[in-house]
Amino acid sequence: MTTSLTWTFNSRLSLASCGIDSEHVERFCKWEKAGKNFLPFVYTPKERAHCRGLEDPVAGLCAAFCVKEALFKALGRPYNFTDCEFLYAGTPENSRFELSEKMAPGMRNIQTIVKLLRPFKGQISAIVYLLSAV
């Protein structure tokens, strides 16, 4: 499955950087069972609630982590993972990616593209592209 959260392509934009992350879904099983407020420095309350409502909550946690980690690699600098929210739904039209206002200063004129892949069974990968105006 390939999930694209970009729905347009603008040729006036050039690739500024990209980041990739890949994780085994099973590594997130323990977090799904960890109660209400696990990893508060990684997931927002909305993400946790969203994942709980998914048919496969662990995949939701894994996908959100991959996106956050891939964004970190694309940015090349640390940021608070809770400033990047990813609500995974398995299909592009239903998944949602949003950066908080706190990210705005470093992200002006930057377009973010998120791609999700499931390269192997039990694994999710995310690629984040940062595009800037030419």
Add this chain to the structure above:
Amino acid sequence: MPELDKQKEDEIRRLVYDFFAEECDIDASKLSDSTNIIEELEGDSLMLLSLLEIVRKKYGLKIELKVLGKHLMKKPANTIGQVKELTLKIVRLGDNIVNVDV
């Protein structure tokens, strides 16, 4: 800078060693301060975040990931000994860790 007593330092040391032993399915006696987490244990950022979550819960800490990341860019933690030192600093200083000269 607030100091930790010897008992708490030992407790944190044990916590770090036990964590990596369990996560990496290896006998804790085979680990040492010089064990490289990435090269020898195939550790990654998710593993470090799991440790941070345990420490956060145990000691009631609130540390921002951005703060920790900034510190790690100045002083990477690649070995168990370095992670142990980092954990001690986190428990001692919380978010003030970013103001520490490394």
